[in-house]
Amino acid sequence: MLLLLRRSARVELAAMESGDFQRLLHSAQRGTVAARQMTRNSLQVLHGLVVFASAAVVLVTLHPVLLPLLLAAALPKGWGAARSARRSYRSTQTWLEHARRNQVLARLLLDRDSAPELRVHGAAEYLVESFDRMSREAAGEQARLSRAAAGTTALAGALAGLAAAGVYGLLVLLVMGSWIPLAAAGTAAIAVRTATAQLDSLVQQVNSLYEQALFYADLEAACRMAGERKVPGGGERVRAAPAAISLSEVSFRYAGVREPALDRVSLEITKGQIVALVGPNGAGKTTLSRLLCGLYTPERGSVHWDGRDLRTLRRADVHERIALVSQTFTQWPFTARTNVAIARPEARADGARLRRAAADSGFADVVERLPRGWETLLAPEFVGGAELSGGQWQRAALARAAFRGADILVYDEPTAALDPQTEIEFFDRIQELARGGQTVVLVTHRLASVRHADQIFFLDRGRLVESGSFAELLDHDGRFARLYRMQAEQYAAAPRSRTSAPEPPVSPVQPGDSAPAPAPESLREGNRVA
Numbered sequence: 001m002l003l004l005l006r007r008s009a010r011v012e013l014a015a016m017e018s019g020d021f022q023r024l025l026h027s028a029q030r031g032t033v034a035a036r037q038m039t040r041n042s043l044q045v046l047h048g049l050v051v052f053a054s055a056a057v058v059l060v061t062l063h064p065v066l067l068p069l070l071l072a073a074a075l076p077k078g079w080g081a082a083r084s085a086r087r088s089y090r091s092t093q094t095w096l097e098h099a100r101r102n103q104v105l106a107r108l109l110l111d112r113d114s115a116p117e118l119r120v121h122g123a124a125e126y127l128v129e130s131f132d133r134m135s136r137e138a139a140g141e142q143a144r145l146s147r148a149a150a151g152t153t154a155l156a157g158a159l160a161g162l163a164a165a166g167v168y169g170l171l172v173l174l175v176m177g178s179w180i181p182l183a184a185a186g187t188a189a190i191a192v193r194t195a196t197a198q199l200d201s202l203v204q205q206v207n208s209l210y211e212q213a214l215f216y217a218d219l220e221a222a223c224r225m226a227g228e229r230k231v232p233g234g235g236e237r238v239r240a241a242p243a244a245i246s247l248s249e250v251s252f253r254y255a256g257v258r259e260p261a262l263d264r265v266s267l268e269i270t271k272g273q274i275v276a277l278v279g280p281n282g283a284g285k286t287t288l289s290r291l292l293c294g295l296y297t298p299e300r301g302s303v304h305w306d307g308r309d310l311r312t313l314r315r316a317d318v319h320e321r322i323a324l325v326s327q328t329f330t331q332w333p334f335t336a337r338t339n340v341a342i343a344r345p346e347a348r349a350d351g352a353r354l355r356r357a358a359a360d361s362g363f364a365d366v367v368e369r370l371p372r373g374w375e376t377l378l379a380p381e382f383v384g385g386a387e388l389s390g391g392q393w394q395r396a397a398l399a400r401a402a403f404r405g406a407d408i409l410v411y412d413e414p415t416a417a418l419d420p421q422t423e424i425e426f427f428d429r430i431q432e433l434a435r436g437g438q439t440v441v442l443v444t445h446r447l448a449s450v451r452h453a454d455q456i457f458f459l460d461r462g463r464l465v466e467s468g469s470f471a472e473l474l475d476h477d478g479r480f481a482r483l484y485r486m487q488a489e490q491y492a493a494a495p496r497s498r499t500s501a502p503e504p505p506v507s508p509v510q511p512g513d514s515a516p517a518p519a520p521e522s523l524r525e526g527n528r529v530a
């Protein structure tokens with residue numbers, strides 16, 4: 001298990017995200033249990049074999065012809081057991097996805113995160129019914145397997161019975177033909193009985209052992225595949241922060257998806273810049289940010305750090321230079337301290353670095369209010385665990401990136417849950433970081449917040465469609481400018497009374513304006529409209 005966990009943690013992200021690998025990992029986890037059971041079963045099989053072999057020796061001593069007959073008696077049961085084991089394994093493999101889905105349904109019903117929506121939307125009944133239907137389908141498959149196993153066992157038993165009758169018949173013939181004395185025949189009969197009685201449990205043990213071996217083979221396959229798809233360990237060393245990161249005609253496609261997530265994108269980012277990636281949902285912003293970090297490898301084109309292809313660089317060195325706040329950042333079920341310090345596990349987590357990271361991200365205020373401060377467990381699913389709000393969790397994620405203190409900071413929607421003041425402080429802070437030489441890559445939908453970016457890249461359907469500074473893009477009056485105006489108007493427009501006459505239209509932001517349009521008089525005078 002340890003090997004599987006270690007290797008899985010090192011596989012390329014694209015492999016980790018693939019359904020096939022996830023499926024194999026699931027099956028491999030059964031393999032880890034099987035590996036433990038195999039040791040116990042092997043001992044029992046060994047014991048059974050010793051008893052069986054002793055009986056066989058007795059029979060060979062009495063008359064050599066008795067041995068093949070005994071083996072003939074053993075064969076049908078062995079065949080039946082192997083057949084049932086194979087059938088059961090195949091069924092488990094076929095039904096694996098079904099079982100995984102059912103586990104997901106059960107988890108959703110028991111999970112605290114999905115609990116509010118389940119209740120308000122009344123979705124629980126739908127999930128329970130789906131779970132029940134799928135459980136019944138699985139039970140049906142179990143019944144089918146049991147019936148098939150019973151048929152195989154009956155057939156194997158009948159064949160074994162015939163073979164045993166043959167052995168006893170032969171014994172009678174041997175006695176009648178005076179090839180062996182009656183006493184020896186009696187001994188042979190006892191030996192045959194002992195051997196066939198042992199055979200039943202031996203067959204059961206071998207059956208389990210065989211099935212366990214098949215799951216164990218999956219464990220080995222998963223470890224092997226994880227080894228094959230692991231992030232390469234070697235490569236050129238990266239000893240300093242890159243002065244320039246460039247993408248040259250980069251295309252990238254997720255496994256099993258026809259449309260490319262990125263299509264021939266070329267751009268350059270220089271050290272100490274704030275770069276914003278903007279564009280509609282699914283445009284490829286997150287994908288692009290991950291390619292910059294070496295988390296994905298381009299299908300075509302290349303990513304260069306200071307002119308060196310990222311593929312040729314030592315990946316651990318590349319990642320060493322990066323701090324990442326993902327859109328779906330992890331809420332680690334650990335203490336507040338570990339939640340921050342996990343970004344750099346080798347660093348001391350009790351000094352100025354921790355306090356600075358917390359202060360820079362607004363997480364210090366959160367920690368102050370926690371019942372046990374930094375030692376509070378942030379996992380309400382455990383006894384004594386505390387829960388944070390969405391924005392407080394986001395501050396924790398920002399504190400992690402600050403604690404890591406890397407040269408390149410990648411923030412994917414970092415302020416979506418922050419209150420306005422914390423958001424403003426965050427954007428002030430990233431300007432400071434850029435002035436200090438850190439490169440900031442910001443993925444965001446808040447177009448007003450990218451006004452201080454040195455470069456803005458506007459993506460749509462995987463293509464880079466516009467780029468420039470904030471002022472340049474407004475001057476250009478293209479997609480970015482239109483979307484920016486739309487957002488700005490949301491702030492500028494006064495809420496309309498349902499009864500009063502319609503408000504006059506709000507004057508749009510002129511190209512080159514760097515602030516949202518001013519609020520109309522009605523708002524500025526505090527007239528909030530009844």
Ligand SMILES: Nc1ncnc2c1ncn2[C@@H]1O[C@H](COP(=O)(O)OP(=O)(O)OP(=O)(O)O)[C@@H](O)[C@H]1O
Pocket residue numbers: 017254255257261279280281282283284285286287288327
């Ligand atoms: N792991 C994945 N496997 C398959 N397809 C993916 C995966 N991640 C993203 N995609 C697809 O790639 C495209 C680009 O996704 P990406 O997350 O880069 O967009 P985005 O611009 O960051 O979107 P958003 O603004 O909604 O966060 C989308 O069509 C998405 O469905």
